[in-house]
Amino acid sequence: MIYRITTLILLAFAILFFALHWANLVDSVSSKFTQPNLSNKHIKREAIASLALDNDKYNPIFENQYYKVEDERNTEIKQKKIEVGKLNNESKSEFNGIKNPLVLDKTKMIFEEPSLKDTWKRNSVQIGEATNSPKIAIVIDDAGVDKKRTAAVIQLQPPITIAFLTYASELKKQVRSAKKAGHEIIVHMAMEPESKNIDPGPNVLLIKSGSKEILDQLRWGLNRFNGYVGINNHMGSRFTSDPNGMGIVMRELKRRGLLFLDSRTSKNTVGASMALAYDVPYTQRDFFLDNDNSLGAINRQLGKIESFAKKNGYAVAIGHPKDATLKALSQWLKTLKERGFSQMPISQLVKVQNNIFPPN
Numbered sequence: 518m519i520y521r522i523t524t525l526i527l528l529a530f531a532i533l534f535f536a537l538h539w540a541n542l543v544d545s546v547s548s549k550f551t552q553p554n555l556s557n558k559h560i561k562r563e564a565i566a567s568l569a570l571d572n573d574k575y576n577p578i579f580e581n582q583y584y585k586v587e588d589e590r591n592t593e594i595k596q597k598k599i600e601v602g603k604l605n606n607e608s609k610s611e612f613n614g615i616k617n618p619l620v621l622d623k624t625k626m627i628f629e630e631p632s633l634k635d636t637w638k639r640n641s642v643q644i645g646e647a648t649n650s651p652k653i654a655i656v657i658d659d660a661g662v663d664k665k666r667t668a669a670v671i672q673l674q675p676p677i678t679i680a681f682l683t684y685a686s687e688l689k690k691q692v693r694s695a696k697k698a699g700h701e702i703i704v705h706m707a708m709e710p711e712s713k714n715i716d717p718g719p720n721v722l723l724i725k726s727g728s729k730e731i732l733d734q735l736r737w738g739l740n741r742f743n744g745y746v747g748i749n750n751h752m753g754s755r756f757t758s759d760p761n762g763m764g765i766v767m768r769e770l771k772r773r774g775l776l777f778l779d780s781r782t783s784k785n786t787v788g789a790s791m792a793l794a795y796d797v798p799y800t801q802r803d804f805f806l807d808n809d810n811s812l813g814a815i816n817r818q819l820g821k822i823e824s825f826a827k828k829n830g831y832a833v834a835i836g837h838p839k840d841a842t843l844k845a846l847s848q849w850l851k852t853l854k855e856r857g858f859s860q861m862p863i864s865q866l867v868k869v870q871n872n873i874f875p876p877n
Contacts (some may be wrong), residue, residue: 629771636774637746637798641864642676642701651826652859654678654866655846656778656802656835658705658751660695661685666838668694673843674850675699676862678778680749683707683738684719692742701862702745703778706738706766708753711783717752722766724759731765739773746864747776747798749835754783763787767795776867778802780835798867806836806845815845826858831866 660667661681670679671694678701681688692702707721720734739748747770756762757779770777776798779788792799803825806818818834826832836842853860867873 629774633772633774637776637864637867640702640744640746642699642862644676644861644865648859650857650859651823652831652861652866652869653822653826653853654800654831654833654861654863655806655850656680656703656749656833656863657838657842658749658780658835659837660705661688661691663838664691666840666843667691669843670838671695671698671700673846674860676701676860678703678863680705680751680778681742681745682718682751683741688742692744696744701864703863704738704741704745704748705751706735706748706753707751708756710752710756711754715752722753722756722762724756724762728761728765731762732769735766735769739769745775746862747778749778750780750782750788752782753780757788758783758785760787760791763791764795767791767797770797771795776800776864778833778863798871800833800863800867800870802835803832804834806834807839807842810839810841812841812845815841816849819845819849823856823858831861831869833863833866 656678657670657673658680659682660670660679662685664687667679670677671691676699679695680703681692682705684707685691695702707717707719709721709723710717720737722731722734726734748766750757767777777788777792779786779792779799779801781788781802789799789801791797804818804822806822807815809815815836822832822834836846850860861869
């Protein structure tokens with residue numbers, strides 16, 4: 518009898534205990550298995566890692582802390598640099614609560630300079646609204662070194678997209694002349710080819726280089742002149758097949774608000790996939806005009822380009838400042854509109870391909 522009474526008393530105490538602590542227990546369990554509520558304006562900061570560029574031995578250390586910011590207005594991850602000496606009390610508390618905050622190489626971060634956002638759009642040649650006619654963009658590579666033939670390219674019916682080599686002389690003067698004539702400009706960036714017997718020129722981007730050296734070479738080329746919408750690769754069959762090297766290039770293009778034209782010098786190129794990964798506007802070559810540098814062969818290529826554009830809606834063709842190419846283009850461009858095609862700079866073709874403005 519005494520055993521039963523004792524059991525009942527203990528049971529009653531147990532029920533009373535659970536009744537008093539049930540709400541706290543539920544809240545504790547719930548907080549461990551539910552997602553945080555982001556419906557308010559509270560900013561949650563936590564340490565953020567990013568994609569590795571290269572072996573760490575090549576990467577200098579920057580004593581900055583980086584965080585990701587999330588709120589209900591924008592779920593996109595953003596990078597924010599926090600200067601410890603300027604934190605308010607609330608931020609100091611959050612900062613000090615982080616164990617072993619990451620110190621990352623600045624070249625690993627993906628961000629866009631606000632003042633450089635959409636540089637490619639601001640520097641683009643404006644042609645009005647797109648039409649439903651097939652669109653063709655003609656790009657002339659290797660401009661700037663041969664000044665006589667570059668001047669002849671500039672005399673072609675605009676808008677041509679002219680890709681200037683970074684190591685040419687008098688670049689600013691030549692670029693001004695091209696832009697004044699109504700052409701669009703891109704940087705023709707020298708990149709490592711597969712063949713060791715081909716010289717792509719000075720300051721070439723090489724796979725074996727560390728991330729800082731690649732970035733320095735890239736920035737040297739991009740700082741040679743201005744007014745361009747983006748870059749394309751000069752040679753680069755080896756470099757454009759390397760995700761690490763192309764990742765460095767795409768981060769810098771993203772930072773500067775530029776587009777990428779993949780010349781597709783290798784079947785193994787990762788240009789398109791890396792541009793998509795880093796949200797860089799891009800397009801790619803469909804045809805080379807003058808691998809066979811005879812007038813008849815170039816005219817046949819132009820016919821193939823027209824057929825391709827009719828079937829797919831657009832085409833990108835790359836040629837070079839060669840006499841036969843210039844002669845063929847000067848005749849072909851004059852009647853392009855009459856044959857039902859739209860001549861476009863590369864930036865406008867990127868807009869069409871990415872539905873940045875819809876065709877009529």
